[in-house]
Amino acid sequence: MEEAYPNDELEYRMNTYKWIPIIICFLLLLAGCSTTHSIDTSSTRTLKKDLKDLSPSIKRVQFTFTRPNLFCRIDMRNEPSTEELESILAEFKEFSTMDNMNEIARSVKWGLEISEIHVDINTDKDKKSIEHAYYARYFKTFDASDHSEANIEGYRIWYEI
Secondary structure (H helix, E strand, O other), rough: OOOOOOHHHHHHHHHHHHHHHHHHHHHHHHHHHEEEEEEOOHHHHHHHHHHHOOOOEEEEEEEEOOOOEEEEEEEEEOOHHHHHHHHHHHHHHHHOOOOHHHHHHHOOOOOOOOOOEEEEEEOOOOOOOOOOOEEEEOOOOOOOOOOHHEEOOOOOEEOOO
C-alpha cells in the first residue's frame, strides 16, 4: 500500500500558508483606509468653548475625522431644550465655513474637501444611542468629481437625521 497521504498533507499546508501573507496585507489595507483622527485645531477649540459657554449641560465635545467626513460628538448631562438645540446648530452653521473645513483637512493631511460634517448629540448615559443627529455636506450628490456650482452645497444646508 502506497503512502501518498503525507505528501498531500504537505502540499495542502504549503498552499494554505501562501494565503496568510495575502490575508494579512488585505487586513492592513482595510484598517489603513478607515483611520480615525482626533481633531484639535484653533477653530474646533473655539467652537468647543463657545458650545460649553452656551449650555452648562454640555460636558464633552469631541471632534474626529474619518475620511472623508468630520464628526462631532456632544455629550450632555440632560435633554436640551428646543432653544438649546437650535443654538447648538446655529454655532455649527457659523463654524462650517470653507476656511475652517480646509484647516481641519490640512491638519490630517486630507487633500480633498471634507464630504460631510456630522453632529451627534448624546443626552443620556447610554453611549451607543444618539438622541439628536444632524449633518451638512459639501457636495449635493455622491459625485465628488463634479465641482460644478450645481453640485456644491458647501455645508450651507443642515439636515436632521
